[in-house]
Every structure is written in structure tokens, then in C-alpha cells.
Amino acid sequence: MTRIEFHFNAPERLQYVCRLLRKAHARNLRVGVVGSDVALRQLDTALWVFSELDFLPHSTSADTQDVQTASPIRLHADPAQWVGLDVLVNLGDDVPQGFEKFERLIEIVATDDHGRMTARQRWRHYTAQGYDLLQHDLSKIAPP
Template structure:
């Protein structure tokens, strides 16, 4: 069964996502990231400037297919386009289609009212399916 985690109360949502992606890469995991096109474009830009001393390799749907297949982090609307089944990060409002095929789903919750409201709906959906949900309140962590 997919392990589902909600990360909420982060002041810097994209920066937190970058940190999670870096951590997952140290564990040699491949990660698919889904969300609104504008959000993924912002994340793509953030990943390019995230660290001065290293580069977090990633691709988007606009990259060549060989780049997409070789990239450990993939950003796009279809979580299954890259054959990744380890980690799915959701930056969107909706429940990602086919999330249950992933070993782990991480929901990164926006700090605004709309983001929290949409996260509550996703939480209720997963609970109704019988998933045990983990929550990480980032307001209680010094380095989010």
C-alpha cells in the first residue's frame, strides 16, 4: 500500500520541495513531481538555483525523451510518463491519478487558505480509501 505523507505549514513551499528532492536523491530514489504548469515551471527554475555547489538533475516534459529517461527527478502533469514508481510528490490541488502505483506519495501543502482547503479534501479522499496518513507539521521544524 502506498505510504502517504502530508507536509504542511511551510513558509517556503518550493524550497522545501527542493530539500525533499535532494534528500530523496541521496537515497538514489527516482521522483515524479506533479502540479499545475505554472508551479512546475517555478520549481524547475528553483532547482536550477537551489544549491551553488551541486546540481539537482531533473527534467520536464519539454526535454528530449533520452533526457527524461535518464533524469532522477521528473516534473510534469502525468506521473506515469517516466516509468517511475518510487516517489510521487504532489504540488497540485487534485489527487494524482494512479497515485496507488507509487511506493510513496508526498503531498506538499500550500500555506494559503486555498491550498489548505484542497489538502483537506485530498486527506478525506485518502482516508475514505483506507490509507493511513502521516503528517509533518513544518512549523515545528527549525529548518524547513
């Protein structure tokens, strides 16, 4: 069964996701990130400028299939086609289709009212499906 975690109270959501992806990449995990086209474009840009010392190899839906397959980090609005990834990170408002084929799903929840409201809806969906959810309150963690 997929392990589902909610990381909430993310004040700088994109920076947090970049750090999370850096950590996953260092552990040789293959990660898919799903969300709106706007959020994924912003993340793509953030990954290029995130750190002068780290390169986080990633692909988007605009890349060729070969590039996407070779990429350890994939950004795409539709995760249903992905095979062989370990972790799914959700930046979207909805429950991602096909999340159950991943070992782990991480829901990133910002501090705004809309983000909290949609996260509550996803939380209810997962618990209704019988998932035990883990929660990480990022406001209680010291910044890196």
C-alpha cells in the same frame, strides 16, 4: 499499499521541495513531481538556482523521452506515464492520477487558505480509500 504523507505548513514551498528533492536524490531515489504547469516551471527554475554546491538532475515534459527516462527527478503535469519511480511529490490541488503505483506519495501543503482547503479534500479522499496517512507539521521543525 502506497505510503502517503502530508507535509503541511510549508512557508517557502519551493525551497522546501528543493531540499526534499536533494535529500531524495542523495538516497538514490527516483522522484516524480506533479503539479500545475506554472508550479512546475517555478520549481524547474528554483532547482537551477537552489544551491551553488548541489546539482539536482531533473527533466520536464519539454525534454526528450530519453532525457526524461534518464532523469532521477521528473517534473510533469501527468504522472500516469511514469514507470520505475519510487516517490511522487504532489504540488497540485487534486489527487494525482495513478498515485497508487508509487511506493510513496508526499503531499506538500503551503500555509495559504486555498492550499489548506484542497489538501483537506485530498486527505478525505485518501482516508475514504482506506489509506493510513502520516502528517508532518513543518512549522514545528527548525529551519535548516
